[in-house]
Amino acid sequence: MKEVRMLSGFAVKAAPRIVPLAGQRVALRLNERRLLRILWTTAAVLIAVGFWGIYSKTFLPDFFARDLVWSLTYLNGETNLPALFSTLLLLLAAAVLGVIALARTAALDTYRSVWTGLTVLFVYLGVDEGASLHEKLIEPVHDLIKTEGIFHYAWVVPYGLLALTVLVICLRFLRHLPRATRNGLLLSGALYVTGAFGLELAEGYVHTLMGRDTFIMEILITIEEALEMAGVILFITTLLHYIRIALPDFELRVGLKER
Template sequence: MQIKLSLSPGAVVRYLMIAVVFFTVVSTGIQIAKYVFDYRQDWMSLWNLDRELNFPSWFSTFMIGFCSILLKIIATGKKEQGDRYTKDWQLLSLIFFWMAIDELVSIHEILIIPQLSDDLHLPWFLHSLWVIPGMVFVAWFARRYIRFVRHLPPKTKKHFVSAACVYIGGALVMEMVGSYFAELQGQQHLTYALVATVEELMEMVGMVMFIYGLLYYLGEWAKTLDLRIDILNL
């Protein structure tokens, strides 16, 4: 059985950005209600961008997982064509799969150990220890994929690089800024909450940009997309 799927990158991005704006506005309103008006209810954690296992984190997990699927589709097509960069696409799909898992269960937050940071006398921007392996990974990734990025069409290259810059700016740079305010005043105040909101916003926007880039690339690479679905009755 074959399914022909038609997607408009612009339409997909519009719907995703509506969700991003919605979650950001609601989360900001919750932070203001909490720290300005001292209004605190259990349901608020379900919409807080700086919390896990809630609606915003599930939405982010969905977007990252969607990227993994799109990358897998591209990798499959590249393999059939005997493309030299097939393994790069396959590895990207795997990386995004594990990023989705991490987004869902927050594995990286195991490394947020304030006491250890103090014992090691680390600077304020390394207060969240996970940014150290995060920076190492970004350096490795940039070195590993520089040739791959160079071979991409100009517009796709622009989409991918812009998305990476926005996402990394949120995940690492804003995390460091948040560490400064956490070190200065703790995490239970409005300034830190708003910084954390900007961090999550940048991550979501970066992922939307990457989804657009992937769909745009697919649209240029193959005007129609044929998916073969095999259902095995075991």
């Protein structure tokens, strides 16, 4: 009930009293199939529209909003729809990894530090994708070791070493996982690395040989982005499957407490 008080001749309504609701819970349920369907569909649409934008800008005469569509959907662009989607994909993967890391830490699992490390790695990859941090390494690395040809995009050198280091560190961790999870993680990693590194090496060669503004380069960029998106979505799929089979009773609670 609201109270009305008189203050210097003015009627002031007191704020309604907040009654704590003890024991209240809100269940957040994830529809795995619907989420994955949305992710795959969004990726397919972005790749298709992005390639159409590249094709129309390269071969077709100008038409209404052509350059706008191209800028919003260019697959190698920054601060546009594909870049935003790729960033969110990596951060979603980091969130799922974080849930698993919490569960494994609570259970004092032997590999809890690996799950936590992978979470941190994917948070960084998400930030890197959004801010294009890796591209800022091209000139310093190029000046340091004079890369050219397939290593024209010199960031692949330190990042390639990082990827190899992560694989070596995770070998024993991968062996202990269920076969389906292990195979899913390896396949998703292979897709992502093929896109992020393999196609980048091919683009470096084409850039050196033919220049940057060629349709062959744009085809390689399209394949690269498609492989990266497919790799991350398959990675998320594998993690969700792992949660379902390995952590069937896992429950995440969120609460606040005073210090």
